[in-house]
Amino acid sequence: MAGNSRRQGAIRKPGTKKGQVVGSGGQRRKGLEGKGPTPRADQRPGHPAQRKAAAASRAADKKNKKKADSPELIAGRNPVVEALRADVPATALYVALNIDADDRVTEAVRIAADKGISILEIPREELDRKTNRAMHQGLGLQVPPFEYAHPDDLMRVAAESGTAPLLVALDGVTDPRNLGAVIRSAAAFGAHGVLLPERRSAGMTAVAWRTSAGTAAKLPVAMATNLTRQLKAWAAEGLMIVGLDADGSVDIDSLDLATDPLVIVLGSEGRGLSRLVRETCDATVSIPMSAGVESLNASVAAGVLLAEVARRRRAAGRV
Template sequence: MAGNSRRRGAVRKTGTKKGQVVGSGGQRRKSLQGKGPTPPAEMRPGHPKQRRAAAAAKAEKSRTRKPEGGPEVIAGRNPVVEALRAEVPATAMYVALNVDADDRVTEAVRMAADRGISILEVPREELDRRTGGALHQGLGLQVPQFEYAHPDDLLTTARNSGDAPLLVALDGVTDPRNLGAVIRSAAAFGAHGVLLPSRRSAGMTAVAWRTSAGAAARLPVAMATNLTRQLRSYAEEGLMVVGLDADGSVDIDSMDLAVEPLVVVVGSEGRGLSRLVRETCDVTVSIPMAAGVESLNASVAASVLLAEVARLRRITGRT
């Protein structure tokens, strides 16, 4: 009202009028928009149900996780029988209580008893825990943690054998079945050892043990902290570093693979040799194949090359 404008305190003092202010740019309007349906209680951080679900998941993970650095357990009736036939080192065999015993279980128990391996009957839940939740069919075979040799020991073993040194190095082979198959082929064709990188590589797990068919117990397997550096060290010791690659500069028919000291480097099936490893190789070789076939499995390719090396060495008498 008119009279109120003259009240004391009702008139704005000079110099106190606000000027222009910066607007929100529509941000307040956006903040008022809906954020979708309310998530379930199990997905809302801080909700009691969410905390209970997280605790249950953590407990389940802890229950099924195998201790790192400890023994491995081969799971399944056929794998256990195959491992025992191959005389894979084992410390114990677990048999589930009230298991339906068939010919494979009977054979596994008999072979384990003949080799003096402890046979333990355990509840199925205990076998689930020891195998990490794998399909064990009531049977598990515990193998000790693998002991890797030193990379320099491979060359020492090769020179002490009296034969021309032949080593196999793997670059980026992450499938333990491929690793086991390469070890088996390396032993079959006269190699003196297998070298693995410590990173981005399969290790000697129970699966690799089984696939090697016992060859891992007879052939030394070493692990290098830096594969490229170790290959250079072998080269300084007089070994020729030959990389097996689909895009190799020469094929195996065009090269004298019977050269005495040799280290064969096998890359992964998809990626092949890494750049640094390829640059370290003295030469890269490929395997001639029919048109339409892009590549071979890493273990198969290694077998082909090692078989050719063994054949040429027999012919030339360089063994």
């Protein structure tokens, strides 16, 4: 009979009652608290847009890794001559048959011959194929895959220099021109090496080589499997981690950490520093700018900050 508590199974066993037993445990109040702005669809775990973005990222990483393992071609007369002048390592210079030679072609062939680089004449159709039909103007320079250093090598170079370590780490900089320019600035202002994350970052492609003006051959560039973990490891060794951020905790004029063992972290061109990397930083620094200017290009901002660090180190006799 319904409601008969003597019926077998009608009495609920102790401890099995569902819902609230004594009070709400604060759940009602917590339920009323705000949870902040709703994340974008591609940032919500499990959302179709997030799964699609993650799949695209994995595909891009796989493509970039495959691309990094194979030689690249610098195409075009001016780019080829600039790369050869900058001592970009090359294995072959391709010259189209029956090319209309000008001063740039003559110089490219001369420099390649002086450096012992193979000079190969091939049909224009084959050069079209090798350069994926880029505007090659009859010249293509083959560049071998870049050999990255280990992060420990950067510390070794810094220790052997006899000066306070100065390293540069990039957090999601995806433009190879920016990467090349950062490496050039790092070499110019006394940094001991540059660290790249394995994922979501530009690699040392032919474009980055050319933009670095050959300094990538003189300054070690390392790659970390996990950028945050590597920054924490360097922090444990006594380095201060300083991130460049538009909303920094100090501005560049108050960067007293400049003379300490230092890692400067640069964020991506659009989003800046990632959350985990920002939380790893001991300080974030901003560059004061005139009103109406939102931000600087990543490589330009790197040059400004590195120049200030170098100036302070010279003044303190730390170089």
